[in-house]
Amino acid sequence: MPLEKPYLNIPGTTIFDADQLRKGYHLNQFCMSLMKAENRERFKRDEAGYLAAWPMTAEQRQAVLDRNYNRMIETGGNIYFLAKIFATDGKSFQYAAALMTGMSQQNYANMMLNGGRAPAGDQSVEGPR
């Protein structure tokens, strides 16, 4: 019997499970390499060249170059690993979160000050994805 994965139906949310890990292993380990200052410098000097050394898909490499975090997540990235990329760019978690929602950072920050995103209507949809 297959495993049940009801968490696949939560809108706007990708759960980092074993399937995502398999897709994103090298993408996430590339992110870990940015924990070292010397690697951050090498990456900033030549992003495409640095990425070429990691066995990632072309789509993953392009998503990194574009700083398209939703695409990185879709292709197996995990947010705690991807945080190493925006840290390298000198950006905050709130900057990245705003980017992923498509809101301006100011509007996102105001939403948080007003109590955050309301949960209503943002929960599971029925049926398989």
Place this chain on the structure above:
Amino acid sequence: MARITAGVATSHVPAIGAAIDQGKTAEAYWAPLFAGFERSRTWMREHCPDVVVLVYNDHATSFNLDIIPTFAIGCAEHFAPADEGWGPRPVPVVEGHPELASHIAQSVIEQDFDLTIVNRLDVDHGLTVPLSLLCGQPTQWPVRVIPFAVNVVLYPPPSGRRCFALGAALRRAVESFDDDLDVQIWGTGGMSHQLQGPRAGLINRRWDTQFLDRLISDPDDLAQTPHLEYLQEAGSEGIELIMWLIMRGALSRRVRTVHRFYHVPASNTAVGHLILENAP
């Protein structure tokens, strides 16, 4: 004999650590949050234990995707604050308690919880932010700390039921240690927050409030909550709250609430905080 004297729950948002380190705690954005921990720092000074077993999660800092332990206990003498990509936090090195940690590991494994033993570990904001919130900015931490890391990054994390039962096993382990030690157990992370995707910024005050109520008075039932409910109601990163159940499982069924605090927001996150003592 050693004994568990109290439990503490608190969120461990990295931006809180940055606010402390950069001297921003009095700014309008942060002042209400830090006001909620004033009472806690006083309580901590008056009830400072010998050891804290600090349940937290590593955020792709010391653990990466090569090895992913579900439960890991730090048995080293020292744990250095980690460089998370911005340089290490300017906080003291964390002193461990290798004898008690090794004793807990042996006892808990013999109670059927298969812990991973870690003898070299840098600790990230998940561990150091709660210490800063409760202890302020000392030149040396006033307690020894046993880091207890739980996987909440790769789904599925351990079930709430398993975490709650692990807490009870930790209590038995502590109570079978010969030295006369006061031990607190801290559960960290949460409350509702989601850091990823188009639904980032989710906060659920109503659900968080019920979680706090039930953690105090009905933890056995709360521990049955399925992971899906955390993900839907508290956001993808709200699943960290299972770590609070380990803390609660190590306390008595009846507890006295010394302090309770809730605040929105700290960056992307709802901050919750409890201090609980075993009721007679």
